[in-house]
Amino acid sequence: MNADKIPDIIIGRLPIYLRALQRMAEKGMKTTSSQELGDHVGISAAQIRKDISQFGEFGKQGTGYSIPFLIDKLRAILKIDRIWDVALIGAGDVGHALARYQGFADRGFQIVMIFDNDHNKVGEKINGFVIEDSARMVEKIRSAGVKIAMLAVPASVAQDVTDQLIRAGVKSILNYAPLHLVVPEGVHVQHIDPVTHLQRMTYYL
Amino acid sequence: MNADKIPDIIIGRLPIYLRALQRMAEKGMKTTSSQELGDHVGISAAQIRKDISQFGEFGKQGTGYSIPFLIDKLRAILKIDRIWDVALIGAGDVGHALARYQGFADRGFQIVMIFDNDHNKVGEKINGFVIEDSARMVEKIRSAGVKIAMLAVPASVAQDVTDQLIRAGVKSILNYAPLHLVVPEGVHVQHIDPVTHLQRMTYYL
Numbered sequence: 001m002n003a004d005k006i007p008d009i010i011i012g013r014l015p016i017y018l019r020a021l022q023r024m025a026e027k028g029m030k031t032t033s034s035q036e037l038g039d040h041v042g043i044s045a046a047q048i049r050k051d052i053s054q055f056g057e058f059g060k061q062g063t064g065y066s067i068p069f070l071i072d073k074l075r076a077i078l079k080i081d082r083i084w085d086v087a088l089i090g091a092g093d094v095g096h097a098l099a100r101y102q103g104f105a106d107r108g109f110q111i112v113m114i115f116d117n118d119h120n121k122v123g124e125k126i127n128g129f130v131i132e133d134s135a136r137m138v139e140k141i142r143s144a145g146v147k148i149a150m151l152a153v154p155a156s157v158a159q160d161v162t163d164q165l166i167r168a169g170v171k172s173i174l175n176y177a178p179l180h181l182v183v184p185e186g187v188h189v190q191h192i193d194p195v196t197h198l199q200r201m202t203y204y205l
Numbered sequence: 206m207n208a209d210k211i212p213d214i215i216i217g218r219l220p221i222y223l224r225a226l227q228r229m230a231e232k233g234m235k236t237t238s239s240q241e242l243g244d245h246v247g248i249s250a251a252q253i254r255k256d257i258s259q260f261g262e263f264g265k266q267g268t269g270y271s272i273p274f275l276i277d278k279l280r281a282i283l284k285i286d287r288i289w290d291v292a293l294i295g296a297g298d299v300g301h302a303l304a305r306y307q308g309f310a311d312r313g314f315q316i317v318m319i320f321d322n323d324h325n326k327v328g329e330k331i332n333g334f335v336i337e338d339s340a341r342m343v344e345k346i347r348s349a350g351v352k353i354a355m356l357a358v359p360a361s362v363a364q365d366v367t368d369q370l371i372r373a374g375v376k377s378i379l380n381y382a383p384l385h386l387v388v389p390e391g392v393h394v395q396h397i398d399p400v401t402h403l404q405r406m407t408y409y410l
Contacts, residue, residue, distance in 0.1 A: 012405050019383060093302040094302050096298065096302070104400060108403070174399055182247075196221060199312070202284045203219075
Protein backbone atom coordinates (compact mmCIF):
# COMPACT_ATOMS: atom_id res chain seq x y z
CA MET A 1 0.00 0.00 0.00
CA ASN A 2 1.30 3.38 -0.98
CA ALA A 3 -0.57 6.13 0.82
CA ASP A 4 0.28 8.67 -1.86
CA LYS A 5 -1.59 6.67 -4.44
CA ILE A 6 -4.96 6.53 -2.68
CA PRO A 7 -7.25 9.05 -4.41
CA ASP A 8 -8.39 11.91 -2.18
CA ILE A 9 -12.02 11.14 -3.00
CA ILE A 10 -11.63 7.77 -1.25
CA ILE A 11 -9.93 9.38 1.76
CA GLY A 12 -12.90 11.74 1.92
CA ARG A 13 -15.35 8.84 2.28
CA LEU A 14 -13.49 7.10 5.12
CA PRO A 15 -14.66 9.56 7.83
CA ILE A 16 -18.25 8.94 6.67
CA TYR A 17 -17.81 5.19 7.04
CA LEU A 18 -16.13 5.65 10.42
CA ARG A 19 -18.94 7.86 11.72
CA ALA A 20 -21.57 5.29 10.72
CA LEU A 21 -19.53 2.42 12.24
CA GLN A 22 -19.18 4.32 15.50
CA ARG A 23 -22.94 4.83 15.65
CA MET A 24 -23.43 1.09 15.03
CA ALA A 25 -20.94 0.31 17.83
CA GLU A 26 -22.83 2.63 20.20
CA LYS A 27 -25.94 0.61 19.48
CA GLY A 28 -24.08 -2.57 20.51
CA MET A 29 -23.57 -3.99 17.01
CA LYS A 30 -20.45 -6.16 16.54
CA THR A 31 -20.39 -6.93 12.81
CA THR A 32 -21.74 -5.41 9.62
CA SER A 33 -21.74 -5.98 5.89
CA SER A 34 -20.85 -3.60 3.08
CA GLN A 35 -24.55 -3.69 2.16
CA GLU A 36 -25.69 -2.68 5.65
CA LEU A 37 -22.98 -0.01 5.99
CA GLY A 38 -23.96 1.25 2.55
CA ASP A 39 -27.58 1.69 3.68
CA HIS A 40 -26.32 3.82 6.59
CA VAL A 41 -24.19 6.13 4.46
CA GLY A 42 -26.01 6.21 1.13
CA ILE A 43 -23.09 4.69 -0.80
CA SER A 44 -23.18 1.41 -2.76
CA ALA A 45 -21.88 -1.78 -1.17
CA ALA A 46 -19.54 -2.29 -4.15
CA GLN A 47 -18.02 1.18 -3.67
CA ILE A 48 -17.49 0.56 0.05
CA ARG A 49 -15.80 -2.80 -0.57
CA LYS A 50 -13.56 -1.23 -3.21
CA ASP A 51 -12.65 1.74 -1.00
CA ILE A 52 -11.82 -0.36 2.06
CA SER A 53 -9.86 -2.95 0.07
CA GLN A 54 -7.40 -0.19 -0.91
CA PHE A 55 -5.95 -0.53 2.58
CA GLY A 56 -5.92 -4.30 3.00
CA GLU A 57 -8.21 -7.26 3.55
CA PHE A 58 -10.37 -6.15 6.44
CA GLY A 59 -13.54 -8.18 5.81
CA LYS A 60 -14.28 -11.89 5.53
CA GLN A 61 -16.36 -13.44 2.78
CA GLY A 62 -19.68 -14.45 4.33
CA THR A 63 -19.17 -12.89 7.78
CA GLY A 64 -18.54 -9.29 6.76
CA TYR A 65 -16.64 -6.74 8.81
CA SER A 66 -15.90 -6.74 12.53
CA ILE A 67 -17.07 -3.26 13.57
CA PRO A 68 -14.46 -2.65 16.35
CA PHE A 69 -11.68 -3.94 14.09
CA LEU A 70 -12.73 -1.76 11.15
CA ILE A 71 -13.11 1.28 13.43
CA ASP A 72 -9.56 0.75 14.72
CA LYS A 73 -8.20 0.37 11.19
CA LEU A 74 -9.96 3.48 9.86
CA ARG A 75 -8.84 5.54 12.87
CA ALA A 76 -5.26 4.43 12.26
CA ILE A 77 -5.44 5.16 8.51
CA LEU A 78 -6.90 8.62 9.19
CA LYS A 79 -4.40 9.16 12.03
CA ILE A 80 -7.12 9.92 14.53
CA ASP A 81 -6.01 7.15 16.90
CA ARG A 82 -4.74 10.16 18.88
CA ILE A 83 -6.07 13.61 19.83
CA TRP A 84 -4.99 16.51 17.59
CA ASP A 85 -4.63 20.03 18.92
CA VAL A 86 -6.57 22.65 16.98
CA ALA A 87 -6.33 26.46 16.96
CA LEU A 88 -9.59 28.36 16.45
CA ILE A 89 -9.31 31.73 14.76
CA GLY A 90 -12.30 34.03 15.14
CA ALA A 91 -14.59 34.28 18.16
CA GLY A 92 -17.77 35.48 16.46
CA ASP A 93 -20.98 33.46 16.27
CA VAL A 94 -19.46 30.56 14.34
CA GLY A 95 -16.33 30.59 16.52
CA HIS A 96 -18.46 30.49 19.65
CA ALA A 97 -20.48 27.56 18.33
CA LEU A 98 -17.27 25.68 17.46
CA ALA A 99 -15.65 26.46 20.83
CA ARG A 100 -18.68 25.10 22.64
CA TYR A 101 -19.21 22.07 20.39
CA GLN A 102 -18.96 18.85 22.39
CA GLY A 103 -18.41 16.54 19.43
CA PHE A 104 -14.69 17.02 18.77
CA ALA A 105 -12.93 15.20 21.61
CA ASP A 106 -14.19 11.68 21.01
CA ARG A 107 -13.50 11.99 17.29
CA GLY A 108 -9.85 13.00 17.47
CA PHE A 109 -9.66 16.76 18.04
CA GLN A 110 -9.48 19.36 20.80
CA ILE A 111 -9.40 23.12 20.53
CA VAL A 112 -6.42 24.35 22.55
CA MET A 113 -6.32 28.05 21.66
CA ILE A 114 -8.73 30.72 20.41
CA PHE A 115 -7.71 33.99 18.78
CA ASP A 116 -9.53 37.15 17.78
CA ASN A 117 -8.37 40.59 16.68
CA ASP A 118 -11.21 42.40 18.49
CA HIS A 119 -9.73 43.83 21.68
CA ASN A 120 -13.18 43.81 23.28
CA LYS A 121 -13.19 40.02 22.99
CA VAL A 122 -9.56 39.34 23.96
CA GLY A 123 -9.49 38.10 27.55
CA GLU A 124 -13.10 36.82 27.43
CA LYS A 125 -13.67 33.14 28.09
CA ILE A 126 -15.53 30.66 25.91
CA ASN A 127 -16.01 27.19 27.31
CA GLY A 128 -13.02 27.67 29.64
CA PHE A 129 -10.68 29.11 26.99
CA VAL A 130 -9.40 32.65 27.18
CA ILE A 131 -9.62 34.41 23.82
CA GLU A 132 -6.11 35.59 22.90
CA ASP A 133 -4.98 38.51 20.77
CA SER A 134 -4.46 37.42 17.17
CA ALA A 135 -1.33 39.57 17.09
CA ARG A 136 0.30 36.73 19.02
CA MET A 137 -1.23 33.97 16.88
CA VAL A 138 1.76 33.05 14.72
CA GLU A 139 4.15 32.90 17.67
CA LYS A 140 1.75 30.88 19.88
CA ILE A 141 0.78 28.37 17.19
CA ARG A 142 4.37 27.87 16.10
CA SER A 143 5.72 27.36 19.61
CA ALA A 144 2.92 24.92 20.47
CA GLY A 145 3.46 23.04 17.21
CA VAL A 146 -0.24 23.14 16.31
CA LYS A 147 -0.84 21.85 12.77
CA ILE A 148 -4.61 22.27 12.43
CA ALA A 149 -6.67 25.46 12.44
CA MET A 150 -10.35 26.30 12.11
CA LEU A 151 -10.89 29.63 10.45
CA ALA A 152 -14.06 31.52 11.40
CA VAL A 153 -13.15 35.06 10.35
CA PRO A 154 -14.76 37.44 7.81
CA ALA A 155 -14.02 36.73 4.14
CA SER A 156 -12.22 40.07 3.82
CA VAL A 157 -9.36 38.94 6.10
CA ALA A 158 -9.45 35.17 5.59
CA GLN A 159 -6.62 34.95 3.02
CA ASP A 160 -4.36 37.18 5.09
CA VAL A 161 -4.97 35.11 8.24
CA THR A 162 -4.37 31.96 6.18
CA ASP A 163 -0.98 33.26 5.04
CA GLN A 164 -0.09 33.86 8.69
CA LEU A 165 -1.25 30.37 9.69
CA ILE A 166 0.96 28.86 7.02
CA ARG A 167 3.93 30.86 8.32
CA ALA A 168 3.11 29.45 11.76
CA GLY A 169 3.38 25.89 10.41
CA VAL A 170 -0.29 25.00 10.06
CA LYS A 171 -0.91 22.22 7.50
CA SER A 172 -4.70 21.69 7.70
CA ILE A 173 -7.28 24.47 7.62
CA LEU A 174 -11.02 24.11 8.04
CA ASN A 175 -12.32 27.31 6.47
CA TYR A 176 -15.71 28.79 7.37
CA ALA A 177 -15.15 32.04 5.46
CA PRO A 178 -17.14 32.07 2.20
CA LEU A 179 -14.22 32.16 -0.21
CA HIS A 180 -11.65 29.81 -1.70
CA LEU A 181 -8.28 30.03 0.05
CA VAL A 182 -5.05 29.85 -1.92
CA VAL A 183 -2.44 27.72 -0.13
CA PRO A 184 0.92 26.20 -1.11
CA GLU A 185 1.35 22.52 -1.87
CA GLY A 186 1.41 20.39 1.27
CA VAL A 187 -1.27 22.47 2.99
CA HIS A 188 -4.85 21.14 2.90
CA VAL A 189 -8.00 23.20 3.11
CA GLN A 190 -11.59 22.06 3.53
CA HIS A 191 -14.35 24.61 3.02
CA ILE A 192 -17.62 24.83 4.93
CA ASP A 193 -20.06 27.32 3.43
CA PRO A 194 -23.74 26.57 4.11
CA VAL A 195 -24.86 28.73 1.18
CA THR A 196 -22.99 26.74 -1.47
CA HIS A 197 -24.66 23.61 -0.08
CA LEU A 198 -28.09 25.25 -0.20
CA GLN A 199 -27.49 26.55 -3.74
CA ARG A 200 -26.54 23.09 -4.90
CA MET A 201 -29.95 21.81 -3.81
CA THR A 202 -32.16 24.59 -5.18
CA TYR A 203 -31.15 23.44 -8.67
CA TYR A 204 -33.42 20.42 -8.09
CA LEU A 205 -36.41 22.34 -6.71
CA MET B 206 -29.92 20.97 -22.66
CA ASN B 207 -31.63 18.39 -20.47
CA ALA B 208 -31.34 19.35 -16.79
CA ASP B 209 -31.76 15.76 -15.63
CA LYS B 210 -28.62 14.72 -17.44
CA ILE B 211 -26.18 17.15 -15.82
CA PRO B 212 -24.12 15.17 -13.28
CA ASP B 213 -24.62 16.29 -9.68
CA ILE B 214 -20.86 16.78 -9.29
CA ILE B 215 -21.01 19.57 -11.88
CA ILE B 216 -24.03 21.16 -10.17
CA GLY B 217 -21.98 21.08 -6.97
CA ARG B 218 -19.21 23.17 -8.54
CA LEU B 219 -21.49 25.90 -9.91
CA PRO B 220 -22.02 27.61 -6.49
CA ILE B 221 -18.22 27.71 -6.09
CA TYR B 222 -17.83 29.43 -9.47
CA LEU B 223 -20.67 31.80 -8.64
CA ARG B 224 -19.15 32.77 -5.29
CA ALA B 225 -15.81 33.57 -6.92
CA LEU B 226 -17.48 35.54 -9.74
CA GLN B 227 -19.45 37.58 -7.20
CA ARG B 228 -16.24 38.44 -5.35
CA MET B 229 -14.68 39.49 -8.66
CA ALA B 230 -17.72 41.66 -9.41
CA GLU B 231 -17.46 43.29 -5.95
CA LYS B 232 -13.89 44.23 -6.86
CA GLY B 233 -15.18 45.93 -10.02
CA MET B 234 -14.01 43.31 -12.50
CA LYS B 235 -16.10 42.99 -15.68
CA THR B 236 -14.61 40.00 -17.50
CA THR B 237 -12.62 36.91 -16.62
CA SER B 238 -11.13 33.83 -18.26
CA SER B 239 -11.49 30.18 -17.31
CA GLN B 240 -7.81 30.32 -16.32
CA GLU B 241 -8.31 33.26 -13.96
CA LEU B 242 -11.51 31.85 -12.50
CA GLY B 243 -9.71 28.54 -12.05
CA ASP B 244 -6.97 30.24 -10.02
CA HIS B 245 -9.67 31.66 -7.73
CA VAL B 246 -11.39 28.34 -7.08
CA GLY B 247 -8.58 25.79 -7.35
CA ILE B 248 -10.13 23.99 -10.33
CA SER B 249 -8.52 23.60 -13.76
CA ALA B 250 -9.47 25.96 -16.59
CA ALA B 251 -10.39 22.97 -18.77
CA GLN B 252 -12.78 21.62 -16.14
CA ILE B 253 -14.42 25.02 -15.76
CA ARG B 254 -14.91 25.40 -19.54
CA LYS B 255 -16.36 21.89 -19.73
CA ASP B 256 -18.71 22.45 -16.77
CA ILE B 257 -20.03 25.78 -18.02
CA SER B 258 -20.42 24.58 -21.61
CA GLN B 259 -22.96 22.00 -20.36
CA PHE B 260 -25.44 24.85 -20.13
CA GLY B 261 -24.70 26.75 -23.35
CA GLU B 262 -22.12 28.98 -24.97
CA PHE B 263 -21.48 31.61 -22.31
CA GLY B 264 -17.92 32.62 -23.16
CA LYS B 265 -16.25 34.07 -26.23
CA GLN B 266 -13.01 32.78 -27.70
CA GLY B 267 -10.35 35.36 -26.89
CA THR B 268 -12.41 37.66 -24.69
CA GLY B 269 -13.49 35.15 -22.06
CA TYR B 270 -16.58 35.47 -19.89
CA SER B 271 -18.59 38.58 -19.04
CA ILE B 272 -18.77 38.40 -15.24
CA PRO B 273 -22.27 39.96 -14.82
CA PHE B 274 -23.63 37.78 -17.64
CA LEU B 275 -22.17 34.58 -16.20
CA ILE B 276 -23.40 35.47 -12.69
CA ASP B 277 -26.93 35.94 -14.07
CA LYS B 278 -26.77 32.65 -15.96
CA LEU B 279 -25.47 30.69 -12.97
CA ARG B 280 -28.08 32.23 -10.67
CA ALA B 281 -30.81 31.26 -13.13
CA ILE B 282 -29.47 27.71 -13.52
CA LEU B 283 -29.24 27.27 -9.74
CA LYS B 284 -32.68 28.94 -9.34
CA ILE B 285 -31.33 31.52 -6.92
CA ASP B 286 -32.50 34.44 -9.07
CA ARG B 287 -35.09 34.68 -6.28
CA ILE B 288 -35.08 34.45 -2.45
CA TRP B 289 -35.96 31.06 -0.96
CA ASP B 290 -37.65 30.76 2.43
CA VAL B 291 -35.84 28.47 4.85
CA ALA B 292 -36.97 26.87 8.12
CA LEU B 293 -34.34 26.47 10.84
CA ILE B 294 -34.82 23.56 13.21
CA GLY B 295 -32.84 23.70 16.46
CA ALA B 296 -31.94 26.84 18.40
CA GLY B 297 -28.74 25.64 20.09
CA ASP B 298 -25.27 27.07 19.42
CA VAL B 299 -25.25 26.15 15.73
CA GLY B 300 -28.85 27.28 15.27
CA HIS B 301 -28.05 30.61 16.90
CA ALA B 302 -25.04 31.11 14.63
CA LEU B 303 -27.15 30.31 11.55
CA ALA B 304 -30.01 32.57 12.66
CA ARG B 305 -27.60 35.47 13.10
CA TYR B 306 -25.58 34.80 9.93
CA GLN B 307 -25.72 37.80 7.59
CA GLY B 308 -24.57 35.96 4.46
CA PHE B 309 -27.81 34.28 3.37
CA ALA B 310 -29.97 37.09 1.97
CA ASP B 311 -27.73 38.28 -0.85
CA ARG B 312 -27.08 34.70 -1.95
CA GLY B 313 -30.69 33.56 -2.34
CA PHE B 314 -32.00 32.52 1.08
CA GLN B 315 -33.80 33.86 4.13
CA ILE B 316 -34.69 32.11 7.35
CA VAL B 317 -38.41 32.67 7.96
CA MET B 318 -39.10 30.38 10.93
CA ILE B 319 -37.14 28.81 13.78
CA PHE B 320 -38.26 25.81 15.83
CA ASP B 321 -37.04 24.12 18.98
CA ASN B 322 -38.55 21.47 21.25
CA ASP B 323 -37.11 23.06 24.42
CA HIS B 324 -39.94 24.94 26.10
CA ASN B 325 -37.41 27.21 27.81
CA LYS B 326 -36.37 28.46 24.37
CA VAL B 327 -39.81 28.71 22.76
CA GLY B 328 -40.86 32.36 22.71
CA GLU B 329 -37.27 33.66 22.87
CA LYS B 330 -36.08 35.83 20.02
CA ILE B 331 -32.99 35.37 17.85
CA ASN B 332 -32.24 38.11 15.38
CA GLY B 333 -35.85 39.23 15.43
CA PHE B 334 -37.36 35.74 15.03
CA VAL B 335 -39.46 34.18 17.76
CA ILE B 336 -38.49 30.55 18.39
CA GLU B 337 -41.57 28.41 17.87
CA ASP B 338 -42.54 25.09 19.41
CA SER B 339 -41.44 22.22 17.18
CA ALA B 340 -44.76 20.52 17.93
CA ARG B 341 -46.22 22.97 15.41
CA MET B 342 -43.37 22.55 12.89
CA VAL B 343 -45.08 20.26 10.35
CA GLU B 344 -48.24 22.35 10.24
CA LYS B 345 -46.38 25.68 9.99
CA ILE B 346 -43.94 24.55 7.32
CA ARG B 347 -46.65 22.92 5.25
CA SER B 348 -49.01 25.90 5.36
CA ALA B 349 -46.20 28.31 4.46
CA GLY B 350 -45.05 26.04 1.63
CA VAL B 351 -41.41 26.13 2.80
CA LYS B 352 -39.28 23.65 0.81
CA ILE B 353 -35.86 24.12 2.45
CA ALA B 354 -34.80 23.35 6.02
CA MET B 355 -31.57 23.65 7.99
CA LEU B 356 -31.32 20.96 10.64
CA ALA B 357 -29.29 21.83 13.73
CA VAL B 358 -30.58 19.27 16.21
CA PRO B 359 -28.81 16.47 18.14
CA ALA B 360 -27.98 13.34 16.16
CA SER B 361 -30.30 11.27 18.36
CA VAL B 362 -33.42 13.03 17.00
CA ALA B 363 -32.22 14.13 13.55
CA GLN B 364 -33.78 11.26 11.57
CA ASP B 365 -37.11 11.63 13.35
CA VAL B 366 -37.18 15.38 12.67
CA THR B 367 -36.20 14.67 9.05
CA ASP B 368 -39.15 12.32 8.64
CA GLN B 369 -41.43 15.09 9.94
CA LEU B 370 -39.88 17.65 7.58
CA ILE B 371 -40.55 15.35 4.64
CA ARG B 372 -44.17 14.96 5.73
CA ALA B 373 -44.32 18.77 5.81
CA GLY B 374 -43.23 18.93 2.16
CA VAL B 375 -39.55 19.89 2.60
CA LYS B 376 -37.40 18.88 -0.40
CA SER B 377 -33.92 20.20 0.55
CA ILE B 378 -32.26 19.64 3.93
CA LEU B 379 -28.97 21.08 5.09
CA ASN B 380 -28.01 18.74 7.93
CA TYR B 381 -25.65 19.79 10.72
CA ALA B 382 -26.27 16.66 12.82
CA PRO B 383 -23.31 14.26 12.59
CA LEU B 384 -25.08 11.38 10.90
CA HIS B 385 -26.28 10.38 7.45
CA LEU B 386 -30.00 10.99 6.95
CA VAL B 387 -32.14 8.54 5.02
CA VAL B 388 -34.62 10.33 2.74
CA PRO B 389 -36.91 9.25 -0.11
CA GLU B 390 -36.12 9.92 -3.75
CA GLY B 391 -36.75 13.53 -4.72
CA VAL B 392 -35.50 14.89 -1.39
CA HIS B 393 -31.93 16.22 -1.30
CA VAL B 394 -29.66 16.36 1.72
CA GLN B 395 -26.31 18.07 2.15
CA HIS B 396 -24.28 17.26 5.24
CA ILE B 397 -22.08 19.68 7.19
CA ASP B 398 -19.94 17.96 9.83
CA PRO B 399 -16.70 19.75 10.72
CA VAL B 400 -15.17 16.58 12.16
CA THR B 401 -15.41 14.59 8.93
CA HIS B 402 -13.64 17.47 7.19
CA LEU B 403 -10.90 17.56 9.83
CA GLN B 404 -10.47 13.76 9.70
CA ARG B 405 -10.08 13.90 5.95
CA MET B 406 -7.08 16.21 6.37
CA THR B 407 -5.28 14.42 9.23
CA TYR B 408 -4.63 11.56 6.81
CA TYR B 409 -2.07 13.82 5.12
CA LEU B 410 -0.35 15.01 8.32
